[in-house]
Amino acid sequence: MPEDRTAGAIDAGVAASQAGAAAAAVRPRTPRERARAQTVADIVRLGREHLALHGAAALSLRAVARDLGVVSSAVYRYVESREELLTLLLIDAYNDLGDAVDAAVGAVPEDDFGGRFAALGGAVRGWALREPSRYALLFGSPVPGYQAPAERTTGPGTRVITALIGILDGAFRAGRLAEAGRQGPAVAAGLAGDLAKIRAEFGLTVPDDLLARGVLAWTALFGAVSFEVFGQYGAGTFTAPEELFGHHLAVLADVAGLPAAGTAP
Numbered sequence: 455m456p457e458d459r460t461a462g463a464i465d466a467g468v469a470a471s472q473a474g475a476a477a478a479a480v481r482p483r484t485p486r487e488r489a490r491a492q493t494v495a496d497i498v499r500l501g502r503e504h505l506a507l508h509g510a511a512a513l514s515l516r517a518v519a520r521d522l523g524v525v526s527s528a529v530y531r532y533v534e535s536r537e538e539l540l541t542l543l544l545i546d547a548y549n550d551l552g553d554a555v556d557a558a559v560g561a562v563p564e565d566d567f568g569g570r571f572a573a574l575g576g577a578v579r580g581w582a583l584r585e586p587s588r589y590a591l592l593f594g595s596p597v598p599g600y601q602a603p604a605e606r607t608t609g610p611g612t613r614v615i616t617a618l619i620g621i622l623d624g625a626f627r628a629g630r631l632a633e634a635g636r637q638g639p640a641v642a643a644g645l646a647g648d649l650a651k652i653r654a655e656f657g658l659t660v661p662d663d664l665l666a667r668g669v670l671a672w673t674a675l676f677g678a679v680s681f682e683v684f685g686q687y688g689a690g691t692f693t694a695p696e697e698l699f700g701h702h703l704a705v706l707a708d709v710a711g712l713p714a715a716g717t718a719p
Contacts, residue, residue, distance in 0.1 A: 490532065493532050494532050494533065494542070496522060497518055497522065497529060497532060497533055497539065497542075498539075498542050498543060498546055500518045500521050500522060501513065501518055501539050501542070501543050502543065502546070502587075502588065503521075504517060504518060504521075505543060505587045505588065505591060506587040506588075509587070509590075510540065510543075510590070510591050510597045510600075511597055511598060513536060513539065513540065513543075514536065515529055515530070515533065515535070515536050515539055518539070537600055540591075540597060540600050540602075541602060541603060541606060541607065543588070543591060544591065544592065544602055544607050544610075544611070545606065545607060545610050547585070547588040547589075547591060547592055548592060548607065548610035548611045548613065549610045549613070550581070550585070550588070551578070551581050551585075551589075551592070551613070551614065552610060552613030552614060552617075554577045554578075554580070554581045555574050555577045555578060555581075555613065555614050555617050556613070556617065557577070558573040558574065558576060558577035559573050559574050559577070559617055559621070561573065564624070565628065565630075565719050566715065566716060566717070567621055567622075567624060567625035567628070567630055567631075567712050567713060568707050568712045568713045568714045568715040568716070568717055569715040569716055570621050571618070571621050571671075571703070571706075571707050571710070571712050571715075572700075572703050572704075572707070572715045574614070574617055574618060574621065575675050575699075575703045575706075576699075576703070578614065578675065578676070578679055579678075579679050579682070579699055582679050582680075582682075582683045583682070583683065586683050589679075589683055590683070590684075592611075593676060593679075593680060594680075594684070615672055616656070618668065618671070618672055619656055619658065619668065621712070622660055622664070622665075622668045622710060622712070623656075623658045623659060623660050625711075625712055625713070626659055626660045626664065627659060628719065630712075630713050630719065631660070631664055631710075631711045631712065632711035632712075632713075633661070633663070633664060633711060638663050638666070638667065641662040641663060641666060645662075645666065646662055649662050649665050649666065652665065653665065664710070664711055667709055667710050667711060668710050670706075670709060670710075671706040671707070671709055671710040674702070674706055674709075675702075675703070675706060678699060678702045679699075682695055682699065
């Protein structure tokens with residue numbers, strides 16, 4: 455159920471440490487813990503509704519408390535500030551998007567690297583069109599005065615790029631990521647250093663040129679989604695936006711060196 459997933463995501467987001475979260479996972483919750491988790495999930499659910507109606511900048515814990523049917527002081531026992539609610543909404547949205555991407559990619563055969571990239575892109579677009587206010591929270595204008603805590607949001611926030619990196623590196627290891635005849639501009643020393651750090655962090659084998667192309671595919675994918683979600687193309691410019699996006703994905707797959715979707719090894 456969606457609220458079960460929300461409660462789980464919130465528990466992970468508010469856990470004091472990974473060890474504490476692991477310990478909590480192996481023992482049954484007490485009635486008090488279950489009630490608290492449900493209340494926090496209800497607060498996040500109402501926060502999502504307020505986000506859709508009023509936007510992130512106008513998010514108010516007092517308004518959430520009113521809709522929850524409690525005084526504002528009671529809400530602060532569960533969510534200590536508006537900034538904390540924004541953090542919980544970020545974690546919730548990142549994980550929801552990550553779940554959608556993982557499910558779509560997982561439904562495609564592991565050796566169909568082009569198909570898995572197309573599934574990833576389609577899942578991002580589909581989620582963004584279903585959840586425009588949550589997409590805007592993640593990838594739109596920053597909320598004035600709010601700084602997301604990296605130690606809590608980096609993991610959920612990098613799930614999509616981690617999935618994309620996995621596709622690219624898997625294709626390269628399988629000899630299916632095109633390199634011959636595709637050499638691009640020389641990779642400058644500073645960029646090469648950054649790419650080396652990424653390779654070491656994720657245990658990748660993809661060389662500089664193809665890894666840089668993968669970064670381009672990642673940023674261009676989200677750029678195309680953002681243009682559609684935020685209405686940047688203008689009304690009526692493209693009457694078949696899904697076809698336009700499909701064309702974009704095919705071009706980006708080619709840029710990244712991936713084989714066409716459905717191509718057998």
